[in-house]
Amino acid sequence: MIQYDNHRQKLALICSGQLSLQENVEFFLSNIKKQSNLNAFISVFEEQARKQASLVASKIAQGNAGKLAGMVVAVKDVLALEGEKLTCASAILANFTSIYTATAVQKLIDEDAVIIGKTNCDEFAMGSSNENSAFGAVKNPVNAEYVPGGSSGGSAVAVAAYMCDVALGTDTGGSIRQPASFCGVVGLKPTYSRVSRYGLTAFASSFDTIGPFARSIDDVAAVMEVIAGYDDRDATSSKIAVENYITELSLTSDVLRIGVPKEYFGEGLQPEVRSAITSILDKLREAGHQIQEVSLPSTRNAIATYYILTMAEVSSNLERFDGARYGERAENSANLNDMYCNSRTEKLGKEVKRRILLGTYVLSAGYYDAYYRKAQQVRRLIKEDFSRVFSQVDVLVTPTAPTTAFRIGEKSTDPLEMYLSDIYTTSANLAGIPGMSIPVGSDNNGLPIGLQIMANEFQELELLKLGSVIEKIMR
Amino acid sequence: MNKEYRYEPVIGLEVHAQLLTNTKIFCGCSAKFGAAPNTNVCPVCLGHPGVLPVLNERVVEFAMKMGFAVNCSINQKSIIARKNYFYPDSPKGYQISQFELPVCENGHVIVSLKDKEPKKIRIKRIHIEEDAGKSVHDLPYGTGIDLNRCGTPLIEIVTEPDISSAEEAAAYMMKIRQLVQYLGICDGNMEEGSLRCDANVSIRPRGSETLGTKTEIKNMNSFRNVEKAILFEINRQHEILEDGGSIIQQTLLWDADAEEARPMRSKEEAHDYRYFPDPDLLPVIISDSWLSSVRESLPELPASYIDRFTNVFGLPVYDAEVLTQEKSIATYFDEVCKFTTDYKSASNWIMGEVMRILKEQKIEICSFPITAEALAELINLCQNNTISIKIAREVFGYMIVEKKTAGQIVKEKQLVQLSDEGAIRTIIAEILTKFPNELEELKSGKEKVFGFFVGQIMKETKGKANPQVVNTVLRAMVTEL
Numbered sequence: 001m002i003q004y005d006n007h008r009q010k011l012a013l014i015c016s017g018q019l020s021l022q023e024n025v026e027f028f029l030s031n032i033k034k035q036s037n038l039n040a041f042i043s044v045f046e047e048q049a050r051k052q053a054s055l056v057a058s059k060i061a062q063g064n065a066g067k068l069a070g071m072v073v074a075v076k077d078v079l080a081l082e083g084e085k086l087t088c089a090s091a092i093l094a095n096f097t098s099i100y101t102a103t104a105v106q107k108l109i110d111e112d113a114v115i116i117g118k119t120n121c122d123e124f125a126m127g128s129s130n131e132n133s134a135f136g137a138v139k140n141p142v143n144a145e146y147v148p149g150g151s152s153g154g155s156a157v158a159v160a161a162y163m164c165d166v167a168l169g170t171d172t173g174g175s176i177r178q179p180a181s182f183c184g185v186v187g188l189k190p191t192y193s194r195v196s197r198y199g200l201t202a203f204a205s206s207f208d209t210i211g212p213f214a215r216s217i218d219d220v221a222a223v224m225e226v227i228a229g230y231d232d233r234d235a236t237s238s239k240i241a242v243e244n245y246i247t248e249l250s251l252t253s254d255v256l257r258i259g260v261p262k263e264y265f266g267e268g269l270q271p272e273v274r275s276a277i278t279s280i281l282d283k284l285r286e287a288g289h290q291i292q293e294v295s296l297p298s299t300r301n302a303i304a305t306y307y308i309l310t311m312a313e314v315s316s317n318l319e320r321f322d323g324a325r326y327g328e329r330a331e332n333s334a335n336l337n338d339m340y341c342n343s344r345t346e347k348l349g350k351e352v353k354r355r356i357l358l359g360t361y362v363l364s365a366g367y368y369d370a371y372y373r374k375a376q377q378v379r380r381l382i383k384e385d386f387s388r389v390f391s392q393v394d395v396l397v398t399p400t401a402p403t404t405a406f407r408i409g410e411k412s413t414d415p416l417e418m419y420l421s422d423i424y425t426t427s428a429n430l431a432g433i434p435g436m437s438i439p440v441g442s443d444n445n446g447l448p449i450g451l452q453i454m455a456n457e458f459q460e461l462e463l464l465k466l467g468s469v470i471e472k473i474m475r
Numbered sequence: 476m477n478k479e480y481r482y483e484p485v486i487g488l489e490v491h492a493q494l495l496t497n498t499k500i501f502c503g504c505s506a507k508f509g510a511a512p513n514t515n516v517c518p519v520c521l522g523h524p525g526v527l528p529v530l531n532e533r534v535v536e537f538a539m540k541m542g543f544a545v546n547c548s549i550n551q552k553s554i555i556a557r558k559n560y561f562y563p564d565s566p567k568g569y570q571i572s573q574f575e576l577p578v579c580e581n582g583h584v585i586v587s588l589k590d591k592e593p594k595k596i597r598i599k600r601i602h603i604e605e606d607a608g609k610s611v612h613d614l615p616y617g618t619g620i621d622l623n624r625c626g627t628p629l630i631e632i633v634t635e636p637d638i639s640s641a642e643e644a645a646a647y648m649m650k651i652r653q654l655v656q657y658l659g660i661c662d663g664n665m666e667e668g669s670l671r672c673d674a675n676v677s678i679r680p681r682g683s684e685t686l687g688t689k690t691e692i693k694n695m696n697s698f699r700n701v702e703k704a705i706l707f708e709i710n711r712q713h714e715i716l717e718d719g720g721s722i723i724q725q726t727l728l729w730d731a732d733a734e735e736a737r738p739m740r741s742k743e744e745a746h747d748y749r750y751f752p753d754p755d756l757l758p759v760i761i762s763d764s765w766l767s768s769v770r771e772s773l774p775e776l777p778a779s780y781i782d783r784f785t786n787v788f789g790l791p792v793y794d795a796e797v798l799t800q801e802k803s804i805a806t807y808f809d810e811v812c813k814f815t816t817d818y819k820s821a822s823n824w825i826m827g828e829v830m831r832i833l834k835e836q837k838i839e840i841c842s843f844p845i846t847a848e849a850l851a852e853l854i855n856l857c858q859n860n861t862i863s864i865k866i867a868r869e870v871f872g873y874m875i876v877e878k879k880t881a882g883q884i885v886k887e888k889q890l891v892q893l894s895d896e897g898a899i900r901t902i903i904a905e906i907l908t909k910f911p912n913e914l915e916e917l918k919s920g921k922e923k924v925f926g927f928f929v930g931q932i933m934k935e936t937k938g939k940a941n942p943q944v945v946n947t948v949l950r951a952m953v954t955e956l
Contacts, residue, residue, distance in 0.1 A: 080525045088524065100518045102525060201524040206754035235529045235756055313754060316557050319568020320522045325620075340561055363559075363749035372751060 002027075002162060006218035007071050008246075010165070014060055014070055021060070021070045021114075025053040028072050028116055032163045038139045038148075040157040042077045043085050044117035052114045059112060066111030068226055071219075074158040074167040077118035078125050079105050079210070080199040088201050089133040090123045092327045092347035102199020103234070104168060104210045104227040111226050116164050119154030123349045124318065125170055125203045127151045128178060128421045131412050132351045139408070140182060142447055146405040149179030152213070156183040159213040166214040166223055170200055172207045173306055174401075174425025177437035180213055181400035181450020184439040186467065187213045188220050189425075191457045192432035193238040195224075196231030202317040204310035205236075207429040217467040220436070221245035224460060243461050249468055256466055258284060259294035259393030264424055270403040272443040277399050277451055280440050283473050284397075294389045294396070298382045299427060303419060305382065306426035308362050308375040315359030318352065354415065379430050386431045390456035395466050398424050400437040400450035428454050436463040438470050482678040482716070484709045485686055486638035490651050491629050492661040493606065493669040494537045499626035500605045501528030501571065506628065508667065512611070512621035520626035522566030527755050530555070534628040535578060535759055537660040538603050539769045541630055542579030544654045544776055545598050549766060553578045555603075555756040559749045564608035564620050572631075574750040577602030578759065584654070586646040587796075596647055597635040604629050630660075636675065636686070641705035645698050648672055649800070652698075657776050657802045665697050672701055676708045678716070687712070688722040692736050694729045704729040707736055780805045788818035797826050803840045804830075807847050814851030817858045824850060828871055845874050853881035861885065862892050865938055894941040899932075899948050902940070906931050907952070917953055925949070 003019065004010040013019035032044055049072070059065035075081065078088045080098040087093045101109070109115065122132040130138040130153025138153040140146040141161040148157045152169030156179035159167050169176040171189035180187025188211045195210045202208060212223035228242040260281065265274060285291045323329035323343030330342030348356070362371035389396065401421055411418045428435035434457070437450040451470065455462040499506045502519035519526045542549050556574040579601035587593045606629050608622040632651060638644050652670055655661035663670050677689035692708055695701045707729075712722055727736035777799045784795035784805075799805045804825065811821045829850070833840060845853075853874065857867045862885055873884045885891055893899060906928065907914050917924040932945050 078525075080523075086524060093524070096524070098525075099523065100526075197525075198527050199525040202755075204754075233529060234527050236527075236754075312751060316559050316569055316749070316751070319559060319561065320524070320566060322561055322568055324563045325521070325566055326523070336563070360749065363751055365747050365749075368749075368751070 006216040007068065007165060007222050008218060010071070011060070011069060014057070021053045021057040022050065024070070025049050025072060025114060025116070028162070028164055031161065032117070032158075035141070035161050035163065037144060038141055038157050038161060039120055039136050040138055040154040040161065040163060041074070041117045042087055042089065042120050042135050042154070045084070045115060049114050049116045056112045056114060066113075068108060068111040068113040068222065071108075071113045071222070072116050072165045073108055073113045074116055074119045074155060074164040075105055076121050076125075076152050076155045076167070076169045078121060078170055078201040078203075079118075079168060080201070081105055081115065081118070084118065086201065087118075087135070088124045089121050089135055090321070090348065090352070091134040092321045092323075092343070094134065094328060096327050100199065102210075103196040103231045105199065107227050108168075108223070119152070119158050119167060121154050121169075122151035122175075123352050124201065124314075125151040125172060125175055125208075126314070126351050126355055128174070128418050129406070129408070129411065130154065130179070131408065132349055134349060137408055140405050140447070142184065142405070142442075143445070145407055146447060147182065147408050147410075149182035149401070149405060151175040151179075152187075153179045153183075155213050156180055156185055156187065159183070159185045159215060166212050166219050168210055168223075168227075169213055170203070171209050171211055171425075171429065172203045172310060173429050174422045176209075176211050176213065177400050177425050177435055177450065177452055178421065180437040181439075181452075182405040182448065184442070184448030184450075185213050185215055186217060186220050186436065186438050187211065188224065188436040188460070188463065189428060189434060190224065190228060190460055191238070191434045192429070193236050194242075194434070194458065194460065195227050196229075196234040196237045198231055198233040202313070204313040205317060206313065207306075207310055209429070217249070217438070217464055217471050218246065220467070221249055221464050224464075228460075238458070240458055245461055245464055248461055249464055254465065255288055255290065256284075256395060256462070256469075257290045257292070257393040258466070259292055259389055259396045261294050261296045261299070261389070261396055261398060263296050263299040264398035268402045268420070268423075269399060270443070273399045273401075273403065273449050276441045276449045277397065280451055280470060280473065281397060284469065287469065287473075289469075292393065294393060296382075296385045296389060296427070298378065298385045301378050302382060302427045302430055303423055305375045305378045306422070306430055307358075307419060308371050309379060309430075311355045311359035312363050312372050313359065314352075314355045315357075315363060318348075318356055321348070323347070351415070382427060383431045386427075386433055386454075386456070394455065394459075395462050396454040397466075398452045398454070400424060400452040404443045404445070404447035404449055424452060431457075433457050434460050434463055436467055438467050440470065440474060481681060482713055483681045483683075484639055484641075484705075485636045485677050485679060485689075486640075486644055486705060487636040487675040488634050488638065488644060488647060489673045489675070490632040490648065491606075491671040492541075492632065492651070492655050492663075494534060494628040494630060494660055495662060496531060496533045496537065496628050498531055500531050500534050500603070500628035501626055504626065506626075508669070510623055512619070513623060515623040516625065520566070521622060522568075522625075528571060528753075530756060530759065531628065534603050535761065536769055537628070537658075538578040538601055538630045539761070539766070540658045540660055540773060541632065541655065542582065542601055543770055543773055544658055545582040545584050545601075545632070547579035547582030547598060547601060549579055549761060550576055551761040551763075551766065552576065553602075553759045553761075555753045555759065556750045557753045558604075560746055562607065563618075564610050564622070564625070566608070566622060566625060570605060570607060571753055571756070572604035572750075573602035575752075578761075584647065584650050586643060586650050588642060588646055594637075594643060596637045596643075599633045599635050601630050601632050604631060636677075641702045641709065644674060644705050645702040648698055648701050653777055653800060653802075657774060659774065668696065671696070674701070674705050674708075676705055676712070677722070678709060678712050688724050690722065690724065691726045692729055693726060693739075696731065700729060700731050703731075703734060704736055707734065711736070777802075777805075784808070788812060788822075790818060790822050794819075794822045794826065798822060801840070807840050807843075810847030811851045811854070814848050815854045815858070817854050820854050820857065821851070824854060824871075828868065832875060844878055845871075849874065849880050856881055856885060860892060860894060860941060862890055863938070863942060865942075866890050866892065869938070890939060892941045893936055893939045894944050896944060896948055899940055899944055900952065902935055903928075903932060903945075903949055903952055906935060914956075918956060925953075
């Protein structure tokens with residue numbers, strides 16, 4: 001049973017003795033067990049979580065606990081945690097143990113969060129349905145015949161199904177926002193470089209971001225305040241100062257200039273999703289916010305550009321999984337080359353191999369200019385689109401995904417159809433800007449609908465501000 | 476017609492220099508050579524999932540230094556790229572290197588060969604990159620991999636195909652070694668692999684403008700082997716062309732024991748490296764102030780030493796070149812010259828006796844037992860006629876063993892030169908009476924006997940008599956008789 005809306009309330013309840021952190025952890029552990037059919041976790045740290053809970057509880061009692069004291073966190077299993085398995089939901093790392101901890105995870109631990117386990121996801125974060133996992137598909141808690149979205153499906157489910165307070169996911173093309181939308185939770189993808197990628201198993205290095213899933217904007221803000229910031233282990237991380245999101249949120253009630261990009265409301269958009277978004281926009285207009293239509297003409301090139309560039313990076317990033325030094329190795333290979341071929345053929349999943357092959361192709365001599373270089377140029381155009389629009393508006397509002405969750409197996413045979421479920425999310429990754437999905441109701445089947453907010457780079461606070469407004473509307 | 480005349484070799488070299496930074500290029504591990512296998516490693520250089528490289532700026536600095544030393548232009552924005560290939564000693568499956576926009580471009584060095592015009596060899600580029608690990612074959616359980624070397628910083632120096640003989644290639648390598656040692660960026664040890672060289676070799680009919688098919692030779696781990704391997708390859712290609720055959724583009728491995736270059740299996744070289752900018756590393760930006768501070772920090776380079784040694788110390792060019800081949804020798808000479816003004820003698824001593832001892836004892840000048848000041852003292856004792864050059868060589872021998880100064884040794888062993896004419900006259904008179912027959916011969920004009928008497932006098936004085944004084948006095952005494 002949860003008696004709190006956010007971490008601040010939780011901490012107050014613990015301090016006043018109305019909530020025991022140990023019991024709270026037991027509650028989450030039992031939820032994980034009861035709902036094991038959802039397959040949200042790859043590893044659960046039962047004993048460590050209990051130990052940590054007692055430790056943090058006494059720290060709270062002594063008044064020297066960290067900012068996130070007692071927040072129970074699940075971590076997507078592409079993030080490293082020393083001494084624990086790091087599988088990336090792949091057979092090639094099924095038995096691999098990390099020898100160090102990711103910066104983002106360490107920052108949570110340093111603030112006395114309790115790490116409860118590592119969540120299932122698409123293999124190496126490649127997928128939009130969480131069906132591409134060597135540990136089996138993750139299921140939507142609203143209806144287990146539906147996908148939870150991907151790739152951070154396990155993290156979305158863990159939060160939606162009360163298996164933890166918050167979860168870390170990663171977002172390369174929508175992998176936080178789309179599952180947040182499908183599962184009815186809040187999910188924030190920060191600006192590229194805002195959160196250190198050190199310890200995040202790379203999928204596409206110039207796109208990858210780490211961000212939180214939570215049931216409240218407040219908790220998203222609390223986690224962001226801790227995990228954001230420069231890290232000398234990540235040369236691409238930004239030195240721009242991190243704002244005090246929570247303080248700022250409690251202060252302001254600005255009138256926001258909200259842009260609605262017309263390209264996000266075209267063909268293929270599920271009518272119930274469209275009307276849910278429109279209805280929110282109407283209420284925002286009523287509340288005095290300025291709504292205007294804007295245009296992002298390069299949007300139509302986003303999916304192609306996204307897949308060319310990310311696959312190129314995938315082909316290089318995944319070369320280290322070759323069976324030579326760590327991870328699983330195929331038996332009985334005649335020579336080195338066979339060992340490489342057999343290990344990768346046997347131990348990597350179909351979607352991962354597809355992307356490696358396509359990425360290898362686009363970087364090959366003779367094709368580089370036509371694909372990779374061209375796609376980089378288009379990426380610049382997409383960025384320019386956004387900076388032009390953000391000179392007119394503070395935030396953009398769009399659907400997070402064209403549909404609500406689809407049935408397990410529905411799109412798994414058609415990769416192109418599957419890729420199109422990222423159509424509204426990839427642009428933010430191409431441009432490096434932050435985006436957040438927030439639940440705004442459900443369709444006739446009771447499946448959640450997500451609304452996406454995007455803002456200019458390092459304007460996470462704008463996302464949170466509008467998110468708070470919408471959160472209040474929805475209550 | 477001989478082959479040297481009909482064909483012209485066209486050679487380009489790619490030289491890898493391991494940089495003497497304290498830490499590796501992308502992590503904080505020690506870059507020191509010689510640790511136990513797989514001890515200087517961390518998640519980053521082991522290529523574990525999730526790790527990220529962070530550039531060691533000293534590496535860029537060292538590359539800039541080399542760039543300045545070989546007259547390159549420095550790109551103030553350069554790009555770090557991934558070179559993708561699978562090999563067990565490359566943990567990430569790619570090497571972090573540079574492709575488009577290296578740190579330095581368009582330089583040159585001048586190499587001088589004996590009896591030939593100085594030759595300008597253009598340098599196309601210098602880029603920074605990480606080294607791979609080392610496969611250790613023939614272990615009891617098969618092949619092992621030592622990843623200590625993984626991530627050790629390298630610069631790769633690539634020439635234009637301006638080299639036209641094996642001899643020139645070796646001279647170029649010596650030049651590069653000389654420069655990296657002067658700059659203090661690499662120890663220049665080819666045998667230990669801290670300076671490595673690959674050669675691209677082709678030949679074409681003399682006067683032809685088009686390039687022939689080239690081969691690449693690897694694994695030449697000494698200056699002699701560079702020369703031998705390239706010569707081998709030139710001759711091999713020549714024989715093929717003379718027989719009407721054609722050259723296959725391939726990579727060859729030099730086998731120093733067999734003294735032949737053998738092709739690597741073609742599979743190992745069929746690479747498409749799929750270079751692309753490394754998304755984990757931002758472009759390297761060199762600010763104006765960084766550029767100028769590195770330029771100002773450059774140490775004195777060989778050309779300047781040679782200039783000084785010839786113009787200030789008045790040495791012949793040959794001496795200056797020999798003395799500057801290694802920086803430590805040049806600075807030793809400089810130091811000696813602080814304590815003596817007999818520069819040419821200092822040069823003679825170092826090029827002769829000192830280098831002989833270094834070679835015999837296989838030591839470097841830094842562990843040579845005679846300090847520069849002590850050598851200068853010995854030179855000064857000669858210059859002011861306290862001892863003869865012959866005695867000086869003897870004293871030098873004592874100094875090596877006894878670790879005493881020349882003055883002490885001369886004093887202890889009473890080696891001061893006898894220059895007093897009266898004393899020498901007395902000794903000569905005695906000797907002349909001892910050898911009456913020879914004296915008669917000398918009187919009758921037999922010059923050979925003059926030498927005999929000088930020898931007898933030196934013997935009597937245990938070499939201490941001043942030879943010039945002996946000559947003059949003996950000549951005078953014979954004439955008087």
